[in-house]
Amino acid sequence: MIAKIIVPMLLFIVLPEIYFELHFFLHKKNFSWWKRMFWWLPAVIMIVFSVCLATADDFLPEDAKWIEIYFFALAVLVVPKAVFAGCSGIGWLYRKYTGSKYNFGNLIGAFLAVCFSGMMLYGLTAGFKRLEIKHIDLTVSDLPASFDGYRIVHFSDAHVGTFMGPNKWILKRDVDSINAQHGDMVVFTGDIQNTHPRELYPHLDVLKSIQAPDGVYSILGNHDYSKYVKAKGTEAMKNEQETQAFERSLGWNLLMNENRTVRRGGDSIFVAGTEYDNSKPDPFKADIGKTVMGIPNGAFTLMLVHTPIQWKDLVLPNTKAQVTLAGHTHGGQVMAFGVRPTMLSYKEDYGLFEEAGRYLEVTAGLGGTVPFRFGATPEIVVITLHRK
Numbered sequence: 001m002i003a004k005i006i007v008p009m010l011l012f013i014v015l016p017e018i019y020f021e022l023h024f025f026l027h028k029k030n031f032s033w034w035k036r037m038f039w040w041l042p043a044v045i046m047i048v049f050s051v052c053l054a055t056a057d058d059f060l061p062e063d064a065k066w067i068e069i070y071f072f073a074l075a076v077l078v079v080p081k082a083v084f085a086g087c088s089g090i091g092w093l094y095r096k097y098t099g100s101k102y103n104f105g106n107l108i109g110a111f112l113a114v115c116f117s118g119m120m121l122y123g124l125t126a127g128f129k130r131l132e133i134k135h136i137d138l139t140v141s142d143l144p145a146s147f148d149g150y151r152i153v154h155f156s157d158a159h160v161g162t163f164m165g166p167n168k169w170i171l172k173r174d175v176d177s178i179n180a181q182h183g184d185m186v187v188f189t190g191d192i193q194n195t196h197p198r199e200l201y202p203h204l205d206v207l208k209s210i211q212a213p214d215g216v217y218s219i220l221g222n223h224d225y226s227k228y229v230k231a232k233g234t235e236a237m238k239n240e241q242e243t244q245a246f247e248r249s250l251g252w253n254l255l256m257n258e259n260r261t262v263r264r265g266g267d268s269i270f271v272a273g274t275e276y277d278n279s280k281p282d283p284f285k286a287d288i289g290k291t292v293m294g295i296p297n298g299a300f301t302l303m304l305v306h307t308p309i310q311w312k313d314l315v316l317p318n319t320k321a322q323v324t325l326a327g328h329t330h331g332g333q334v335m336a337f338g339v340r341p342t343m344l345s346y347k348e349d350y351g352l353f354e355e356a357g358r359y360l361e362v363t364a365g366l367g368g369t370v371p372f373r374f375g376a377t378p379e380i381v382v383i384t385l386h387r388k
Helices: 002-025 033-054 065-098 104-124 165-180 201-208 233-249 309-318
Strands: 132-140 150-155 185-188 216-218 258-264 267-273 301-304 323-326 351-355 358-362 379-387
Touching: 002 033, 002 065, 033 065, 065 104, 132 358, 150 165, 165 201, 165 379, 201 233, 216 267, 309 323, 323 379
Parallel strands: 132 379, 150 185, 185 216, 267 301, 301 323, 323 358
Antiparallel strands: 150 379, 258 267, 351 358
């Protein structure tokens, strides 16, 4: 993960130190070399830490705890200096070109440095440990009378490899909350792991306890394939098959471009799920035609996709599915005043969307490869269907 952003990350660490050197320390005669060395020490530590993570073979280190430690270190050692230096630099330019006597950027920078560091520390601790239960009522067409009031419990992006050690209780709490909703059906829309199926086994009993009268239905997310580990050919295929076998061992109905029928008396609805819609150069795995094969025209269909992009690209033009559920975006993991970074990449990045009486619900999910949440609280979504 760090390898993809190593250059901007190193600049983020080094440039503030250069600014401090030029504007605060260079002309101070009493600022001895050992004081300078002490000041630069956190930056040197973070440079070494960043390079070590970037040279790891896989997308994440095998022990995800190192990522948590890395971001804690960023919050304490790097972010305050970077924010202060940025504001101070803007204030210095303003003072230079206006003739102002004071650099107000220093005062603003000190305030924002505390705010941003506090935000990061909150997001890595209390923010990540929160949970919300979100309730949505949908009135839809083609819903059989027997399914009026049907409750679907939706969760996504578990990333269970992040819930290790002292964080293991969080996943247990989340699973207990899923069961406490007493849904008729539970659905999971992908990313059960971070990188490798070995993360899954410590959580076997907890995940296996998820139950619903009409079953648990799941699909694969991008992290459930082998694209984030250094594995090729047979090894990559073996990893993917292991992840799929694990989900089936939980008693879940894993849907890979296929569908299932749920019956109540003489009525029925369909649950369909695609594989992940990979981007080039990865193989294109989603097959929407195969996914809805055998579903009668006009039958109520609940579609499961991992990324919300699939709703407009695949589901709307090629199916009659009335309700689609997705995850993948984590709600941006950061949200302030309704603004999320994922809004730049996804038109439907979080929440409920409707087009011509057909719905898409995108959940913020439960976890993430980085254990951080600020504003975009981890959530379980309970959807109650009503007959139009």
